[in-house]
Amino acid sequence: MHAHTLTRWQHSHDFITINNKGEQRTRYVLLLTAVTMVAEIFAGSIYGSMALLADGWHMATHVAAFMITIFAYRYARKHANDPAFTFGTGKVTVLGGFSSAVALAVVALVMVVESLERIMNPQVIHFNEAITVATIGLLVNLVSAFMLKDEHAHHHHGHTHEHNHRHDHNLRAAYLHVLADALTSLLAIIALMAGKHAGWNWLDPVMGVVGAVVITRWSYGLLRETGPILLDASIEKEYRRKILDAIEKDADNKVSDMHIWKVGANDYAAIISLVTHFPNATEHYKNLLRPYEQLSHVTIEVQECKEPPCITPQLSGQPLQR
Known part of the structure; x- marks a missing residue:
């Protein structure tokens, strides 16, 4: 019978990515996004802008995605040493990123459907009011992107081994959601300006389709990064x-x-x-x-x-x- 402990032959199974600053900044971005979401949905409905309304509604899914991001961080940290998880909770934040990528894909689909409907049934647009709200939304998104970008590339890891290149798919998903917001706000402004000064009202819903295509590409890229990890794909x-x-x-x-x-x-x-x-x-x-x-x-x-x-x-x- 062994008279000594097994500590020498044991090691941690904590492979989670600890990113406290990223988590805190995600909370701030969540609040900013929620406020802007309400404003854009309200304004888009009143002023008749599909691009603005689409931006507001897909912001709602981003709010949900940010909540997933925060939940994933907390759950992974809370259960980091739980023996119920064979290799720890390192994949929880990856799962959060995958779920957010799915949310991005849903956003793109809704935008396409709504835009096509507006192409078939054009509505009156109150350009000045819609442009004002879209501009505010763009500024909020740029501030949010700056906040998340800082932590997107620089964070540390909870495991004892340090590597040169770290990945936080959970935060990357939140960052992509903010970029999607900024893109659709920018496209909304372009479409509204063209409609106001050139009479190209048709450009408003077309920009909704363009934004959906770009967001789909971002979603696909994030799914390709996170999916193989969740499916235990091998190394390169x-x-x-x-x-x-x-x-x-x-x-x-x-x-x-x-x-x-x-x-x-x-x-x-x-x-x-x-x-x-x-x-x-x-x-x-x-x-x-x-x-x-x-x-x-x-x-x-x-x-x-x-x-x-x-x-x-x-x-x-x-x-x-x-």
């Missing part, structure tokens, strides 16, 4: 090949099975099984992977090959899963 092929080479260039090691997947926005876990005639302690193989800082949780299985020649899975017809 080039990086995986380097990890494989680091193991197999040592002695006569052959990797028989290897699984690498993300357990958070910036951390990977790896399970590697290898066969060798000259087995070492697992710490030896972990040291071979020490330069690959993205690997935050590594499990090594060593199998001794006692009967040469040792047939690898490739030679025996069994594909190597990597």
